[in-house]
Amino acid sequence: MEQRLSSNSLKETFDRRSFVVGAVQGGVGLLLAARMGYIAVAENEKYEMEAESNRVNLSLIPPRRGWILDRNGSPLASNRSDFRVDIIPERLHDREATVDLLSKVLAFDDLERKDLVERIENASSYQVVPVASGLDFEKYAALTVRLPELPGVLPQQSYARYYPTGSSVGHLIGYVGAPSREEYEEEPQPLLLTPGFKMGKDGIEKQFEQELRGVPGARRVEVTATGRRVRDLETREDIPGDPIRLTIDGPLQDYAARRIGLESGSVVVIDCLTGDLMCMASMPSFDPNSFSDGIGRVEYSMLSENDRVPLRNKVLQGLYPPGSTVKPMVAMAFLEAGLSPDASVNCSGGLRVGNRVFHCWNRRGHGSVDMAKGIYQSCDVYFYYFAQQLGMNVISDMARRCGLGQEFPLPVTSQFYGTVPDPEWKLKKYGREWQAFDTVNATIGQGYMLFNPLQLAVYSARIATGRTVMPRLILDGKTPKFGSMNFHGDHVQVIQNAMSDVINGPGTAGRARLPVDDILMAGKTGTAQVVSLSLSNGKAGPWKYRDHGLFICFAPFNNPRYACAVVIEHGGGSGSAYPIARDVMTFLFDPAKALDALHGFEKQWGGTAQKRLEQSYAAYAAAAGVDLPPAPAPIQLAEKVDAEARAAISEPATPVTDALTPREDPVASANGNLT
Amino acid sequence: MRRAVTLPAPLAQIPWQVILPIALLVAFGGAVLYSAAGGSMSPYASSHLLRFAVTLTMALVMSFFPLDLAKMAAVPIYAAVVLLLMLVEALGAIGGGSQRWLNLGFMVLQPSELMKPAIVLVLAWFYHGLPVGLIGTWRAVVPAAGLIGLPMLLVLLQPDLGTALAIAFGGAVVMYMAGLPGKWFAGGALAAMVAIPVAYFFGLKDYQRRRVTTFLDPESDPLGAGYHITQSKIAIGSGGLFGKGFGNGSQSSLDYLPEPHTDFVFATMAEEWGLIGGLFVLLIFGLVLRWGLTVARDAEDRFSRLLAGGMVATIFFYAAVNLMMVMGMAPVVGIPLPFMSHGGSSMLTNMICVGTLMMVSRWNKQPRGNF
Structure with missing residues (x-):
């Protein structure tokens, strides 16, 4: 291409x-x-819109959260103002530095720090991780000042759940905690991701989560x-959750829990007229106040290593051989099957059935024994003898009528209902025929029989009233009406009188008499063997081998109002159970007198249950150091406890192949007049 | 036709048609900076206005420089700036890590900024001295490429991709207007298209690469690198036609907008003044650039023409890239908006460009043959 190159052409270009x-x-x-x-x-x-958002x-x-009230309207669970700190993991810039600074400002020890790291690691990014709550104002203020260095850390003033009676209501009420990932996935609502929100994790708190929860407020x-907050635009108040009113009598619950003392066991008190469960104490327990702040690894390790299983609600998940406490029921079965109460048998300390001798607990024998004596002296031979004649089926039918082996319609997280054995059951379960020794074992509440303390209390109330008392836990303003048990004639009085004689007559538990004028209590002792005589005599030796102590009772005898069941695990016999039942029942009629007794005991034991729990925590934490496994998430915790409980008290894997040799009743020997 | 009011000769010679719009824009920028500081003259607005006063004086003084002086100074200025760039590089190497500025005590100087007008000056000088007949040969390209390539390399080492591109752009526009064959530019564009992917994968640092990918898809990382672009678009978009009102911009006052006083000053403005404010800014730039091109076209000699044209291109590059960036049409490269962004080096560079244009304008008005 030709180009005319000149200044002019460049100018044009x-x-x-x-x-x-x-x-x-x-x-x-x-x-x-x-x-x-x-x-x-x-x-x-x-x-x-984006700018606005x-x-x-x-x-x-x-x-x-709605309060949980006892029958008198006093709070078993309330709320109190609280300074707390949470972390929103997705807003963290430097996790390490944040944890370091938080630990410094809040004066965490190594374990608390480790727990915090664990919680952050296990949380999904959108989840709120609680750091600490119940802070004093100085720490809270110190943290607030350093907030600019701590993105993702959220201190706030909120409400914390408060359980005034602490460990006394642990199993019954449960506790609350920050929602877990699983709970959020099940119920994906923004509220569950809100810092400071807690939901019920166990017991009543879990069962009535929706009622107790309320409607969240909102703040723009x-x-x-x-x-950083510049200013509040508008605020909508929250609507507090509904209160739940229980049939539980708060002071009684606390009293019973504390009265169990150093033992491991449970106390159930039921109102015979309404079925109101006034007390469902299970000890040792955990402190729901501290569980609600998040379960630390020290606390969890201490509780899970304890062979008294403080994480298990023994009222509903403890299954025990009922021992001699079944005898009034067995006697009632005999009466209903047509046996005269005057029919008697001579007890010489044992009974030959076929080619074998079955022993009575009293080797020297009771002499001539009729039904009343069979009950108040707890004579085994009497029951061996007539059970052979009348058969197992009448007994198992009566057991079911009395509520034994029954699952009650209660708002509880889990309920183990045990076993009422009969020939059909044994055949199905083990493929074996029912044997004479099976009946023998059953009449004295051993062998395959397993009941929970709640069932024993209902059974006691049904015998006391002759009505089909059903337990209830929620006070809804209605007065339930119970139908008759349809016991014939004066059968129920026969049994009641015999039970009165256990305490007020020539029976096995004279010392269970109430220290209250004009009020008589009726009851029945029970001692349940856990291992055979060759391993242990049941009273001393390793705790695990000692006999369970049981006691059922009702009072006042002439107009039954309250029924009670006490089961003390490995208490060494019924002598461990009935003094507790006596004091608990006394508390209903004369609280001052009962409290005096309790204060005396607590002086020996080293303080209230709550105080002892705190002391053992401090001791455990000091001894444990840092190398503890972490605590599981609350949901798994509940399952774990259930599983452990189930495994620990399942029916025998192989059928029992022999009759049990009952031990001498320690009550009788202690009483002195029967040996 | 004579003007009704006649200014005294020295004042009449001052090109008010450019100083007035720029002063308006600077004042507007001051208002935006006042708002960005939360309704306060300090720290941005007052120093912004002060810098303008100082650099305007400097530009006016510059405008009196004669053509010969400009021609003579071209190479020494260029060499001095290159030396400064090397000095920065050396200081950075000694200090460990990259460094872009020299602290002169009274101000922090970025030599790479000075290179933008300097490259235009030296190329104008080069093509002015190049015999007309050589314009279509390699001798028109190779030395120019060297003059551009050396400072670009030094700036890229800092690393500062935005400024390196600005230098290249200024240089390329001067070469284009100098009359190099059109097909060479077509070839250059082709080569660039090949070079860009290569540069992307081998030349860029990680953070720069991320900015490019983010630009292509800002929502891919709304809280990370895409945050700047997203928030800037929210600020501009939420301003609407008339804006949220002076001092009412939530994006800037609540810190959602990054760098509300420097690179993203336009977004800060647009949030409070809306599309009207944006069009005003565009209009002023239009006036200034149009005046600049008129000055270039009216220039008597080749040196002045290329010098003026290059300066216009430099200002244009600043403004266009910044505005495209805040509107999500270009990657975040860290180029401030002339006359509005808070920042001494940028103000200095742009006022040098304006001063140069005023200087050329003054030469145009002087009778031919006076020099």
């Missing part, structure tokens, strides 16, 4: 090209104007990009 450059610049300018117009006008609505942070205010806050 420049003009042409500078025009191009100008045109390009103008074009870019127009493009920019168009682009801006598009963003600012066409997409204005979208970006306005940047600026305004809608935060939920966790609703105040103007926030900066770093999450």
